[in-house]
Amino acid sequence: MIYIPILGALALATGTILTKVVLRGKKVNIKLFQTACFLSAVLVMIPFIYFFWNLTSEAFELKNIVIFSLIILFSMIANLAFFYSMKREKISNLEPAIILEPLFVILLAILFSFIVDGGLYERNLKVIIPSLIAGLTLILTHIKKDQIEFNKYFLAAIVGSFFFAFELVLSRLILDYYSPMSFYFLRCLSLFLLSFIIFRPKFERLETKIRWEILLIGLLWVVYRVVVYYGYLNFGVIFTTLILMLGPIFVYLFAWKFLKEKLEWRNILVAVIIVGCVLYVLLG
DSSP states (O other), X not given: OTHHHHHHHHHHHHHHHHHHHHHTSTTOOHHHHHHHHHXXXXXXXXXXXXXHOOBOGGGGSHHHHHHHHHHHHHHHHHXXXXXXXXXXXXXXXXXXXXXXHHHHHXXXXXXXXHHSOSXXXXXXXXXXXXXXXXXXXXXXXXXXXXXXXXXXXXXXXXHHHHHHHHHHHHHTTTGGGBOHHHHHHXXXXXXXXXXXXXXXXXXXXXXXXXXHHHHHHHHHHHHHHHHHHHHHHHTOHHHHHHHHTTHHHHHHHHHHHHSOOOOOHHHHHHHHHHHHHHHHHHHO
């Protein structure tokens, strides 16, 4: 079952590339795109929700409703910031900001482990230290002084990474009251309704090809997030995040194999260190 988070890493890498492809179009603004993506994710899950639905009474306690509301708020901020940056800037320029998310998750999970009782967040140094090493390696090997420009798009990507991390760590507080599928379904449904009410999007502006691409993005989102929530429940927040850091390695391999791009030394170094950290935790 440890291969499940690896599937999530693949879905994340593919979804990020496809998101940039769609947002590149001049006819697709971020408000319309966000609303359409959440709708597509909801539609993708409808055939499965009957079989995977689970929602306990604890989810309706006031404190848990407040936490869920914060998750929706942070998700709204994260998605708008991320799409805003992706719309106007190249992925390669945003990469150092985007890959901050795993490190944010790890650091926030460590902080929450001292605040929240119940063992929801790991405090095992054999997991924490390799995860921090992998996260820092991922960031440091992607920093090139001549490429980083702290413009508004880069800063928006950092904001998106932070709030994505925050809502993911918060999610662990209430995940036990849902199945991964039901939690993500309710999250996406809430975000779709909120986006629809605020933005009043005109879906008729979307061409047929773009609609199918957005539906595929919705599917990839579902795979990625359901895998993440499953990993949080079964393997822990920090270890799941470590496995998901394999995502950039898949991007490197796909680019080398299918796009004939040359592998740089930093790509190979990142791959070796992250794989080594994963194996250390698995075999240690």
